[in-house]
Amino acid sequence: MTNGGFVYRGINALQAKINLIERLYEINVEDANEIDWEDLASAIGDVPPSFVQTKFYKLKAACVPFWQKKTFPEIIDYLYETSLPLLKEKLKKKMEKKGTKVQTPAAPKRVFLFKDIFYCEDDDSEGEDMEEQS
Template structure:
């Protein structure tokens, strides 16, 4: 971990994830999904044991089970589902703000701060499994994607982002800014700082946009380093 400005434990987990061959086995087959359900009935949330039995990583089996553990909708979100998601998000964010601000802001300032929430609180480090349980009919990744879409629509006021030459220029600006950062890994980048290259968007959107550019424009991108 010497020379890397991160706690050794995070470096260890990151390296283990990167070099674990069980993380790169593609989609789950129907048979694997049935096995996963069967093993979960036998061993509960002992993902380490289940991962060994299925030759998949701990994270992979846990995430896949989250998707298939119950009847989940895959079509358009209903109005009721969206309302449940909004209610769950409101509760999570209010609870977080209450904990963070209880000892840091005067009482007179709390009502104003209650309305003005920065983007980090709205989209980072959220308890998605808890939110998934509140919604009930969608798994956590769907909830996260839907919430990002809702935020994006509010931030852009429903208008489409740059088109034509402006869109091309925004891509060039993004690549230039990333090059100037000289980051060795995507996780080292503060994507929120790059939002001005595209418009009123979230850092997660900028990161996804860069990934799309890389996949579509860089030959053999999987074999190349981030820098």
């Protein structure tokens, strides 16, 4: 998908984490099962939903102490109130140090079905061809 490049490394990875925390806080759900991971993935960038779920798991496991004993809203609140300011400060320092800009997330690519690309008038036409040959 990225032509062999690392899209979410360094500054871009920090920005992706910040975007993820902010979006999870905005949607304000009571359980992780209520999250539309596809919608969330499109907000982060052109990444699959499983990538976003993995990022979220690693984020909560690394940043939230005793996350196994907390409810989903408690985890999101902790990330938003405690981890988010730290990540923003870290991003600011890295951007000042390197003088680089954050890469904007790519827009999701449009997906086409096979039948959208190749038009077939009627599936019965194959049966008629077979009758004509015999």
